[in-house]
Amino acid sequence: MIGIDDDRPHRLHPLSVPVCVGVQAAKLIGPFLLVVWLAKGSAWERWALLFVVLDTLYEALAYFTTRYRFTATEIVVRRGLIFRSERHIPFARVQNIDLVQNPIERRLKLAEVRLETASGEAPEAILRDLSLDAVAEMRRRVLGMPLDATAAGGEPPAGAGPRGAGAGGHEGRTLVRLRTRELVALGLAPRRGMAIVGVLTGAAWELDLLDRSAVTDRIESWWLSFGAPHALLLTALVAAAAIVAFLLVSVAWTIVHLHGFRLERRGEDLHLECGLVTRRTATIPRRRIQLVSVRATLLQRWLRCVSIRVETAGGIGDKEADTTSRRWFVPWLPAARVCEILAEVRPDFDVEPPAWMRTAPQTRRRMMRKAILVSLLLTLGAAAIVPPWGLAAGAVFLPLALWHATVAARILAYARTAGGVAFRSGAWTRAVSATRGENVQAVLLSESPFDRRWAMASLRVDTAGAGPAGHRIDIPYLERDVAARLYDDLAAEAGRSPLPGGKRPG
Amino acid sequence: MDLPPNTRAMDAPTSPAAAVADGVRRNLDSRHVTTERIASGILVAILGVGLLAGLAVAWIAGWPALAERLAASGGALAVIAGLGWLAYSYPAIDHRRRSYTVRPAGIEIRKGVLWRSVVNVARSRVQHTDVVQGPLLRRFDLATLVIHTAGTENASIELPGLAYETALAMRDFLVREDETSSDGEDEDERAPGAHPQRTPGIAPGPEP
DSSP: OOOOOGGGOEOOOOOOOHHHHHHHHHHHHHHHHHHHHOOOOHHHHHHHHHHHHHHHHHHHHHHOOOOOEEEESSEEEEEEESSSSSEEEEEEGGEEEEEEEEEEHHHEEEEEEEESSSSSSSSSOOOOEEEEEHHHHHHHHOOOOOOOTTTTBOOOTTSSOOOGGSSOOOEEEEEOOOOEEEEEEEHTTTTTTHHHHHHHHHHHTTTTGGOOOHHHHHHHHHHHHOOOHHHHHHHHHHHHHHHHHHHHHHHHHHHHHTTTTTEEETTEEEEEOHHHHSEEEEEEEGGEEEEEEEEEOOOHHHHHHHHEEEEEESSSSSSSSGGHHEEEEEEEGGEEEEEEEHHHHHHSSOOOOOOOOOOOOHHHHHHHHHHHHHHHHHHHHHHHTTTTGGGGHHHHHHHHHHHHHHHHHOOEEEETTTTEEEEEESSSSSSEEEGGGGGGGEEEEEHHHHHHHTTEEEEEEETTTOOOOOOOOEEEEHHHHHHHHHHHHHHHHHHHHHHSSSSSOO | OOOSOOOOOOOOSSGGGGGGGOOOEOOOOOOHHHHHHHHHHHHHHHHHHHHHHHHHHHHTTSSSSSHHHHHHHHHHHHHHHHHHHHHHHHHHHHHHHHHEEHHHHEEEEEEOSSEEEEEEOOOOOOEEEEEEEEHHHHHHTTEEEEEEBBBBBTSEEEEEEHHHHHHHHHHHHHHHHHHOOOOOHHHHHHHHHHHHGGGTTSSSSSSO
């Protein structure tokens, strides 16, 4: 539907100026205060202030210098005053149009728009901010989505009843909703908490908090006054308290980021939203999904739950939390519902093949040797740090490593499914990933010198959109001839199945 | 993954692109060894100059003690000699282990001395290609073919040591499919492959 206004350039929403300024200032206020505190009245304060002001103004300029317009086949985004850039993005290359809204933007009915394409780790274009109507118009033109399905970037269209069901056009069918209770359980299996602890520790180190002689001397003398066994007990208690604190932080992070999580299916797209403070929404066309991973941590297995991640072509490995909403996909799900949900997502990806194939029979021996080596190195390291006692750590490392190797060797398996391949691995955290031949980008068969000695090889199937921490189809310890056959097979499968719609995956 | 005896390196074809996809496993161009040696040699030379400069300073300043100076000098010279030998001999070993095969369905590239690998990219999976030529390669009329896929670990696959015309022929072959099946929206992606003058370091058209 090409209107008369086709080539008219659109601007960002006028309110984006205060919003951008506010966001940028908020981002910089922490470091700025830190600099002021550390500088303690030196000239750096003024430089820091100047930097903050300039950076904020620069962001505000975006409103005045950014334009976008639609042609028949592409969206053209122009930005910049001194350094001008004009970026043409063909509609067909756009994989996702994601929205990020902080509470203020939500109140003002604005959103930051991120256009993701298949190539590259960063979004092709970030427009901050557009009104939700402009977003709907963009989605209509670029992705060809009907207006009512995307009216408010995540909120159901007005007057259409709960979740848009029954409105003309695509109805939204809720697949998964998460309760706070489930988020707490999710938070207790920490992943992200580590980063926060790392940052805090780093900050404390930098600020010399750990070195304040008066405080640490007092603590040390108090400690030593207890005598050996009590001191150890106290250490254990403190460690336990630290772990509890860490878990609390992790749970809080999870609740803030995933509150109100909802996954819906609207026709051929999956719609996802979550977030307590900053509300994130994402729309994932089903056919853009390249790989599906079903993961279960130890805690999840105990509670008979799993989490599902998908890899989509477009926006890979983005470290910013803004895309975690899409990467999380289904963070918590009763294991019994996996088949039901995957049938809605991609029924052609088989994560529960009828028969798993094991890797080479010597896998277990090899993994155990590696485990022994690793635990030996760790024990030596511990012994170097804490001279006599460190060796005792070996009594902990070794059985743990051997157990890990045994379980991992038992779990390791792959399967050649109809039209695709599946792979299972892990010990503490287990994951199964599946993909199809049409999503295979490249197939890599490799052997290390150690592989050569054992007559093994490993096979990797490269798909689009894999993130750095995602589970990948990377099958180690295959017998050499089995690996070669599988390699030929998958390469032929990839050659046979052309990418639908030309060259872009999906 | 032992490679069968390597086939004789064929001459650079100037015939149409279809002849490129003959399914024959080929070595890289033999001049590739020379360029690699030169490149490694330059690196070793830079390192050597740095080490020698450091030694010269130490000798002139007369610090540290004579014995240590001699030991350091001997060590540095040994390191330079060792690296020089490595820079000379490794490219030949590496060259023996590298080969490629172009079939109608796609391309397969082998490489690696200790860590060996074979990668297969179907033709339909090639997003776009670059033919890259630095000044050293241009002197020897060689080029590197970079194949971009939509994958992540193998997003760019490099194939160095190709004769320039061969690289162009392979590039044309790999991107040709797009021209027949695209609907005009792939202009951006095709550009680096289809228009030589946009690729850095390449003069338009083959040299006479």
